[in-house]
Amino acid sequence: MSASYGHFAYVYDRLMSDVPYEQWVHYFKQQMFKANVESPYVLDLACGTGEVAVRLAKEGLDVVGVDLSDDMLMVAKEKAEAENVSLSLFQQNMVELDLGTQFDCVVIFCDSLNYLQSADEVKQTFQKVYEHLKPGGMLLFDVHSIYKMTTIFGDNTFSYIDEDVSYIWNCFAAEEYVVEHELTFFAYDEEIDAYQRFDELHKQQTFAVETYIKWLKEAGFRDMRITADFEATGPVHDSERIFFSVYK
Structure with a gap:
């Protein structure tokens, strides 16, 4: 995280x-x-x-x-x-x-x-x-739930596209009941009149x-x-x- x-x-x-x-x-x-x-x-x-x-x-x-x-x-x-x-x-x-x-x-x-x-x-x-x-x-x-971590997240990819912000969200099943969320964002910055990219890595686990x-x-x-x-x-x-x- x-x-x-x-x-x-x-x-x-x-x-x-x-x-x-x-x-x-x-x-x-x-x-x-x-x-x-x-x-x-x-x-x-x-x-x-x-x-x-x-x-x-x-x-x-x-x-x-x-x-x-x-x-x-x-x-x-x-x-x-x-x-x-x-x-x-x-x-x-x-x-x-x-x-x-x-x-x-x-x-x-x-x-x-x-x-x-x-x-x-x-x-x-x-x-x-x-x-x-x-x-x-x-x-x-x-x-x-364990079901959500293993079945819905699993090794799946999600995306969102809008005028001001978009992302690509990759899920990677790590160890048991652990998922790493790799997120890449593109957000519009009015001050520079351009899109900026930034990346986040989040890790979740359940029991x-x-x-x-x-x-x-x-x-x-x-x-x-x-x-x-x-x-x-x-x-x-x-x-x-x-x-x-x-x-x-």
Whole structure:
């Protein structure tokens, strides 16, 4: 994964315009309703450009966003200002999370957990999140399924062509349940009246649902609810995105 995302942060929203962020917000609100939690204090880990965090802040919630990328956080800050909402933002690695406070809910949405580089990093993140939750607090996160990593990504190529930005996205299956995403972008720069090329290499990995459950239990979490693809039902063999709702 690129440590800073560089130029990618500034075309990210354009490329992700069809991503259903509202569905993540709806999922969050559903889980808060089930837990009978009103006005939770929320930590959005790997908040990226703030699409979810800003939406939650617009709901009147107190939201803190954390991301590894300065560039992503800058875009998130600009969005929060444009929407006239308060959003506290910090640059940290979720594996080394240290905010000195506890939250009612921590979210790690949009398959962000899949960017961690090892099993140990996932386990360390679960432990750090546990420490940052109030007693009875909730962790919500989603990950790519094994099916999506091996069948949909696999060794496939995707492309997107538009007037201002285009990309070629090559996926390479590496070790088991690991995919490397090689992205080449061509973005129009008005200042020089020309297209600029830049490249990104992102690596994602996932694990079996049973493995995530084991690590969550080891971190101290309980009362786990596992669903798939924004539905209320459990995952099946061709589910693409697995959702976890767990309590401290």
